[in-house]
Structures are given as structure tokens and as C-alpha cells.
Amino acid sequence: MQFPALSDLRKKARKRIPHFAFEYLDSGTGRELQVHRNRAALDDVLFIPNILKGTIDPDWTTSIMGQTFDVPFGIAPLGMSGVMWPGAERILAKAAARHNLPYCLSTVATKIPEDVGPHAQGNGWFQLYCPKDEEIRRDMLRRVKASGFTKLILTVDVPDDSRRERQRRANLSLPPKITARTIWEIMTHPRWAIGTLFEGPPRLRLAESYLDKAKSRSSLAHAGHLIRGAPDWDILNWLRDEWKGDLIVKGVSNPENVAPLKAAGVDGIWVSNHTGRQFEAGPATITQLPHIRSEAGSKMPIIFDSGVIGGLDIMRALALGADFVMMGRAWHYAVAAFADKGVDHLVHILKDDMRLNMAQIGAANLSDLPNCVIKPS
Numbered sequence: 001m002q003f004p005a006l007s008d009l010r011k012k013a014r015k016r017i018p019h020f021a022f023e024y025l026d027s028g029t030g031r032e033l034q035v036h037r038n039r040a041a042l043d044d045v046l047f048i049p050n051i052l053k054g055t056i057d058p059d060w061t062t063s064i065m066g067q068t069f070d071v072p073f074g075i076a077p078l079g080m081s082g083v084m085w086p087g088a089e090r091i092l093a094k095a096a097a098r099h100n101l102p103y104c105l106s107t108v109a110t111k112i113p114e115d116v117g118p119h120a121q122g123n124g125w126f127q128l129y130c131p132k133d134e135e136i137r138r139d140m141l142r143r144v145k146a147s148g149f150t151k152l153i154l155t156v157d158v159p160d161d162s163r164r165e166r167q168r169r170a171n172l173s174l175p176p177k178i179t180a181r182t183i184w185e186i187m188t189h190p191r192w193a194i195g196t197l198f199e200g201p202p203r204l205r206l207a208e209s210y211l212d213k214a215k216s217r218s219s220l221a222h223a224g225h226l227i228r229g230a231p232d233w234d235i236l237n238w239l240r241d242e243w244k245g246d247l248i249v250k251g252v253s254n255p256e257n258v259a260p261l262k263a264a265g266v267d268g269i270w271v272s273n274h275t276g277r278q279f280e281a282g283p284a285t286i287t288q289l290p291h292i293r294s295e296a297g298s299k300m301p302i303i304f305d306s307g308v309i310g311g312l313d314i315m316r317a318l319a320l321g322a323d324f325v326m327m328g329r330a331w332h333y334a335v336a337a338f339a340d341k342g343v344d345h346l347v348h349i350l351k352d353d354m355r356l357n358m359a360q361i362g363a364a365n366l367s368d369l370p371n372c373v374i375k376p377s
């Protein structure tokens, strides 16, 4: 009752973690116009209530690309989750198994795939920032598959760094700079500090595991450089040949990219603008979604994210053409607030919010949502 909305979990998280960790999680780039645009556009999606529908108790079961989940939402990949809360990747993977929803591990997580995959019990997906070195790339795919991850997600909306001024002001850097301010922030958040001591300092452990190999081939000294390959269509084609499972491309917001993606043989399209962390002058993802759906046709699986904060937003995305909805920051506010109990509470909030809002508009099932939404002109 004290934490009825995601905003309450966010407030709690802000108190429990150091300022640099919160700023890393919470910030967009530039003046954060994209973050606000995502929000405003979601708010603009309205439904027309249908009356006299009796009791509404929808079944949330949703199948996507051969997997059936208990809910139509899941956990998007976040780099350095362990900065937000020690052991966050493990907590989220276990929650994914417990609630039967997907958890996508990032290439730049603080844990390696081998330490996370088994906890997700088949519900783990893996997000790839593509290393330039082909041999490292191939080995990563091998390890990911052996660790039980079933789908590969290639992120394409990070062609380079972005400035993220709030992070800079908070003095967040990799490797971390130890300053008097950082030490003070850590000391004043003892639970986070003790947890971090126990889990080990947050590091790019997957990339680090290739450092020696890379050093012997090139002068790259820092793990971050290993995964800083700006992907192109050749890389996508290479991946399509190499990865035999489902391949999803994440970070699509231009409908004109859909036909070439289909031609390249991808299995799913993930509509996202990285929740405004990369570029602030693009359109909101929700306004792009119907155009992308119409280009993709009815059969292509479409996943949606960027700015979802509750069950109503999930309904909005499903109504406008998404098959599945992912959230990134939300789960991390929840974990930072209350660890695994925070995740359970967020699942409850999302389901309850969806159920009650669907009752208001007389939608008995998720498949009714497109009939209730006011289609944008």
C-alpha cells in the first residue's frame, strides 16, 4: 500500500543507492527531450470504454517466437545492472524464472552469461553489442548458447557513445574514478556498499574475459573497447549465418528499415529508442509503432519499449501493434528499492493495473485492445 506505483519504487531506489548509480539508471541524453517525448506520446494514446461487458478477468498468457510466458511483458537489457544493485542480474534472472517472463542479459552486464543463464531457467535472452573481432564474437555466441540463452538480440541504436550529461555531472566513469565524493556516496549507502563488497566491484566481466586475447592481436587495452563495434548490415548477415536460434534486432524506430531487416532474415523487431539515452531529437517509439507494424505485416513478432511505467502503457503498446512489451529502468528501480521482493511487487502492480484498466474499457482479452484504442491519425 505504501508503494502503489512505479514512481514510489523509484523514490525508494533513489534513497538506497549512490547518486552516481541513480543518475546512470535514470538519465537520458542532452536535455532529455526524447525521454519527455516518449512519455507525452504514450499519454496521448487513449481508449474508448465499451460498456456492459460483465466481469473481466483476462488471461495474460502470451506466446512469442516459440516461447510462452505468463505475462506480455519482460525485462530489457541494462548494462552494468550491478551498479544499480549488487547482484541485480542474478536477482532478475531468478525473478524471470519465478514469474515466467523473459530476462534479457546485456553484453555489458557485470556478470558473465555462465553465472546468470542457469538462473533464468530457459527464460534468458542475450543482448549483443557486437565485438569487432570475429573470433571473439563467435566465442561469445558459443558461450551464450551454452549458458542457456535462447534468443539473440542485436542492439543497433548505439552506433557510438552519447553524452548523457547527467551521468557526467555525477562523475560516473569506467573504470570508476575514486574521488572523495564517490567514497562519501558509497559510505552513506551501507547496504549497497556491503552488497558490492560481497559481489565484487561492478566490472564488464564478459568483455574482460577476452582482454588477453585482444591484447595479443591489437593494442586495445580496455575491455570497453572490445565491444565497441558499430554494427552494419554485413555484421547482421554474419550473425544471421552464425546464430541458429531466433535473432531480434533492437533499436528500430524507422519503418523504412523494416523491409531490409525482413530480407536479412531476422525473426523479430524490437522497437526502441533506448529510452532517450542516445539521441534526443527522434520520434517517440509509440508513434512509430503502428507504422512499423504496417511495414512488418501481421506475422513478424514486434517487441516494444521506451518509457513504459505501468500496465496502462503495456496496454497502449499492445493495442498499437506490439506482441510483447519490455521495460528496463522499472525493474531496476524495483530491485534497488527492495531486491527480489521489489520485482515481485512490480509484477503485481503491472498485472493489477492492466486488469483494472481493461475492466474500465471492457476489454476481455489482450486481443481486444486494438479494437478499443483510438487509432492515431
Ligand SMILES: Cc1cc2nc3c(=O)[nH]c(=O)nc-3n(C[C@H](O)[C@H](O)[C@H](O)COP(=O)(O)O)c2cc1C
Pocket (backbone or CB within 6 Å): 024, 025, 026, 076, 077, 078, 079, 080, 106, 107, 108, 127, 155, 250, 272, 273, 274, 275, 277, 305, 306, 307, 308, 326, 327, 328, 329, 330
Ligand atoms: C541504465 C541503462 C542501461 C542500458 N543498457 C543497455 C544495454 O546494455 N543494451 C541495450 O540493448 N540496451 C540498454 N539499455 C536500453 C534498455 O534495454 C531499454 O531499451 C530501455 O531501458 C527501455 O526503456 P525504459 O527503461 O523506459 O523501460 C539501457 C537502458 C538503461 C536505462
